[in-house]
Amino acid sequence: MKSKIILLAIIVISTIIFTRTINDFPLRNWDEAWYAEIIKNMASGNYSFLMPFWNGRYYFDHAPLYFWLSSGVVIIFGLGEWQVRFTSALSATIASLLVFLIGKKLFNVTSALIAFLVFLTLGQVVMRFSHGNLDALLIMLYLLSFYTYLKAEKNKRYSVLCGIFLGLGILVKSWGIGLFPLFLIFTYSFIKNRSFPKNLHIILIFAFLSFIWWYIWGFITFDKVFTSWYILNPSEGRLDEPFKNFSFHYFKALIRDVGYWLLVPALSLLLKAKSFRLDRTTLAFLTVSIVYVSSLNFLSDKSDWYNLPIYPLIALTVGYLSSTLIKFNRFLIISSIALLTSLGIYNVIRIENIYPDRSTVGAELGKIANKTIPKNSEVILDDPDFTAFLYYSNQNAIYTLEDNKRSDFAEWWKISHTNLENFIKTHPNTWIITRNPQNLAIKNYQIQQRYNNYYFLRI
Numbered sequence: 362m363k364s365k366i367i368l369l370a371i372i373v374i375s376t377i378i379f380t381r382t383i384n385d386f387p388l389r390n391w392d393e394a395w396y397a398e399i400i401k402n403m404a405s406g407n408y409s410f411l412m413p414f415w416n417g418r419y420y421f422d423h424a425p426l427y428f429w430l431s432s433g434v435v436i437i438f439g440l441g442e443w444q445v446r447f448t449s450a451l452s453a454t455i456a457s458l459l460v461f462l463i464g465k466k467l468f469n470v471t472s473a474l475i476a477f478l479v480f481l482t483l484g485q486v487v488m489r490f491s492h493g494n495l496d497a498l499l500i501m502l503y504l505l506s507f508y509t510y511l512k513a514e515k516n517k518r519y520s521v522l523c524g525i526f527l528g529l530g531i532l533v534k535s536w537g538i539g540l541f542p543l544f545l546i547f548t549y550s551f552i553k554n555r556s557f558p559k560n561l562h563i564i565l566i567f568a569f570l571s572f573i574w575w576y577i578w579g580f581i582t583f584d585k586v587f588t589s590w591y592i593l594n595p596s597e598g599r600l601d602e603p604f605k606n607f608s609f610h611y612f613k614a615l616i617r618d619v620g621y622w623l624l625v626p627a628l629s630l631l632l633k634a635k636s637f638r639l640d641r642t643t644l645a646f647l648t649v650s651i652v653y654v655s656s657l658n659f660l661s662d663k664s665d666w667y668n669l670p671i672y673p674l675i676a677l678t679v680g681y682l683s684s685t686l687i688k689f690n691r692f693l694i695i696s697s698i699a700l701l702t703s704l705g706i707y708n709v710i711r712i713e714n715i716y717p718d719r720s721t722v723g724a725e726l727g728k729i730a731n732k733t734i735p736k737n738s739e740v741i742l743d744d745p746d747f748t749a750f751l752y753y754s755n756q757n758a759i760y761t762l763e764d765n766k767r768s769d770f771a772e773w774w775k776i777s778h779t780n781l782e783n784f785i786k787t788h789p790n791t792w793i794i795t796r797n798p799q800n801l802a803i804k805n806y807q808i809q810q811r812y813n814n815y816y817f818l819r820i
Contacts, residue, residue, distance in 0.1 A: 362373060364470075364666045367461075367470070368458070369459075370523040371457060371458055371477060372454060372458060372780065373459065373656055374481075374668075374810075375453065375481070376450075376454050378442035378487060378491070379449075379450040379453040379454055379487065379490055379491045379497075380443075380450045380480060380491070380640070380796075381491075382491065383442070383443045383447070383491065383532050383651055384441070384442050384443040384474070384748060385445050386442070386719055386720075386721070386722075387442070387720050387724035387725075387749060387753070387799075388442060388493065388720065388724065388748075388749055388752055388753075389716075389718055389720040389749065390719060390720045390746040390749050391417060391494045391746065391748050392494050392495075392725060392748075392749050393445075393446075393492045393748075394723075394751070394752045395415065395721065395748040396408060396427065396428065396431075396494070396495070396630075396722075397445040397493055397494055397752050398415055398416070398446070398748065398752045399413040399414065399415050399420070399428050400428050400431045400432050400435055400493075401435065401444050401445075401752065402414045402415065402436040403425075403429070403432035404432040404436050404440065405723055406649065408689025409582075410425070410429060410432075411425070411575075411578055411579060411582055412579065412582075413428055413795050414585065414740055415424055416751060416756075416758045416759065416766075416773075416774055417757050417758030418773065419583070420581075420589040421501070421586060421587070421591070421596075422590075422597065422771075423495065423533070423534050424531065424532045424533060424534060424535060424575065424591070425532070425575075426498070426532035426533045427448060427449075427495050427498050427533055428464075430448045430486055430498070431444070431445055431447070431493070431706055434447045434448060435638050435644045436679035439700040445493045446491070446492060446493040448493075448497075448498060449490060449491070449492060449493050449494055449495075449496075449497045449773060450490070450491060450497070451503040452490070452497035452498040453491065453497040453501070454694075455487075455501050456497060456500050456501040456504055456673070457477060457480060457481060459473065459504035459505065459508055459672050459673075460473075460476050460477055460480045460504065460677065461473045461476065461477045461499065462508060462510065463504065463507065463508050463673075463677060464477070464677050464680050464681070466508070466511055466641050467677070467681075468642075468677075468680070468681050469513070469684060470553060471684040471687065472680040472683070472684040473675075473680065474680070474793070475675045475679070475680035475683045475684060475698060476676045476679065476680025476681075477676070477680075478680075478698070478702050478705075479622055479676040479679045479705070480672065480673060480676035480678055481807055482507060482702055482705025482706055483618050483619060483620075483622070483672050483675065483676065483705070483709075484505070484617060484618030484619075484620060484667070484709055484712040485618055485665060485666050485668075485669060485672075485712060486672060486708055486709075487708070488712070488713050488716075489666050494666075495533055495534060496666060496669050497681060498533055499530060499538070500669060500670055500672075500673065501741050502526050502527075502529050502530035502533065502542075502605055503530055503541055503545070503673075504543045504565075504673055505522075505526040506523050506526040506527045506530060506543075506546070507542055507543035507545055507546060507549075508521040509523040509526060510523045510546050510549045510558065510564070513559060513560055513564075514559055516559055517559075517563070520559075520560035520563040520564050520567075521563060521567050523546075523564050524563060524564040524565065524566060524569075524571065525567050525571050526542075526572075527542055527567075527568040527571040528567065528568040528569065529570070529571055529572070530542060530572065531568070531571075531572040532571075532572050532575060534596050534597075534665025535591065535594075535595050535596075535597055536572070536591075536592075537595025537596050537597070538570075538586070538595075538644040538670075539572075541653070543564075544649065544652075544653075544670075544696050545566075545645075545674075546647050547706055548645050548648055548649050548652075549645040549646075549649075551640055551643070551645075552641050552642075552644055552645040552648065552730060553641045553734075554647055563781040566579075568811065569644055570652060576591065578591065579581040579591060580592075581806035585810070587619040595620050597661070597663045598648075598661075599660040599661050600659060600660060600661070601661065602661065604659070606659060606661045607658055607659050608658055608659060608663070609658060609666075610658060610663045611654045611658050611663075611667065611668055612658070613655040614665040614666050615654055615671075616667055616707075617666070617712065618668065618672070618712065619675060619679075620704070620705060620708035621701050621704040621705060621708060622675075622679050622701060622705060624680050624697075624701065625679050625683050625686070625701070626678075626679070626682055628686060629685065629686060631684045631778070632686065632689055633685075636704065640681070643677075643678045643681055643682070645653070645677075646677060646678050647675060649669040649671065649673075650674050650675060653670065653671050654671065655732045659809070663682075689740065718745075719746055720749040722746075722813055723744070723747065723749035723750040723753075724745060724749045724750070724752075724753045725753075725758070725812060725813070726742075726750050726753075726754075726794060726812060726815055727749060727750040727751065727752060727753025727754040728753050728754075729810055729812055729817070730750070730753075730754040730756070730792075730794065730817070731753060731754050733753065733809060733817055734756070734792050734817070735790075736755070736756070736757075737757065737789055737790070738752065738756070738790050738792050739757075739760070739784075739788040739791040739792070740759040740760065740791075740792050740793075740794070741759065741760045741761065741762060741776060741781075741784075741791065741792070741793045741794070742759055742760070742761050742762075742793075742795075743762045743765055743793065743794060743795035743796065743797070744761065744794075744795050747759060747761050747774075750794075751756055758774070759774065760775070760784075761774055761775055761776070761795075762775075762776050762777075762778060762781065762795070763775040763776070763777070764777045764778060764779075775817060778800075778801075778802060779802075779804065781801065781802055782784050782802050782803060785820055789820070791820040792809075792817065792818065792819055792820065793818040793820065794815055794817055795805070795816055795818065795820070796813065796814050796815055796816070798816050803820065805819040806819060807819045
């Protein structure tokens with residue numbers, strides 16, 4: 362009975378945390394509104410479910426599992442902010458529950474409860490998981506893979522589920538990051554049990570069957586383009602110049618996100634200076650975390666949330682260390698954990714404020730464009746943060762005025778200022794939304810609307 366109450370409390374608390382603002386603000390640039398546009402297109406039935414369709418083209422970037430699940434929600438409940446965030450919020454709740462269940466299975470209830478608190482108060486977890494991003498689904502599937510592997514050590518049948526969850530994880534982004542739980546399982550088995558993972562052949566077979574059908578379908582439909590991106594490019598183009606791009610960015614982000622919880626291992630070292638040692642499980646978790654974050658530092662893309670897959674492992678490690686300290690002074694340690702939880706919440710809020718959001722302006726501009734600009738017009742937004750604008754404008758595609766295009770394939774929507782005049786000559790039905798009409802190399806336009814210092818120009 363007590364165990365059921367704890368599980369129910371975890372589900373209720375997690376649900377409240379991840380859904381409390383689910384419909385309170387516009388979809389955010391870049392990723393959330395980008396994914397929402399893909400979901401909207403899939404749910405419309407006008408485009409293939411095989412590949413994400415975005416800004417007028419099939420877009421070769423992430424695998425489509427998140428979009429499939431979310432488009433189902435949109436088909437059932439209609440299109441809106443909460444509908445495109447629902448899959449993420451539900452996955453976040455399940456992931457939080459899995460942190461507790463894994464902690465309970467590997468350590469004890471006390472460690473598991475503390476790990477749950479730590480997980481929710483690590484930087485970026487609530488911020489990313491409560492929005493319509495891929496992270497929560499990805500990490501939920503990672504944790505399901507690992508949890509079912511732990512169950513499979515005593516019950517072979519769980520190996521099938523482990524493989525299925527592993528394969529589905531590959532269908533969220535790419536096979537590169539999708540293999541993370543396999544790395545975790547191998548490291549855990551080698552360090553904890555000093556052996557290969559049990560029932561590995563079953564896990565690999567069912568993992569392969571869970572994702573290979575989509576790869577075959579994609580290859581048949583899109584041929585070389587699909588192969589070059591999804592099969593031959595597991596890093597999604599972020600490892601082209603690894604040594605040139607190396608920095609310690611992700612270690613800095615990790616320290617910032619863990620924040621005051623770093624005091625727990627410091628206190629463990631202080632109180633148990635001579636007898637301090639990690640058990641094999643936490644050693645495996647720390648090994649995976651260090652290797653993973655070290656590899657991220659070679660990426661060209663320095664997005665802090667790439668650290669998120671190891672945060673459940675960090676939470677479980679801190680939970681375990683905290684529980685071992687309770688025997689020294691129960692009241693003092695529990696009081697300290699309560700204080701650290703409060704400081705963790707403060708740190709979460711502080712980190713959220715590091716990333717100023719400009720999506721409200723883009724969303725409002727998009728809503729005005731939806732009412733003002735005829736459908737299928739050529740629309741140019743003089744701002745690189747355009748995904749919220751695209752979603753709310755209900756245009757099939759838009760362009761931006763930018764002079765840093767990598768390639769026509771990767772960034773087809775970018776028009777340089779020098780090419781603007783030629784573009785307008787071949788696309789007479791063009792609208793431009795800009796703050797600075799005087800800086801454009803054109804003079805023949807009519808101002809149709811104005812909002813927040815942006816002008817809607819009809820050419």
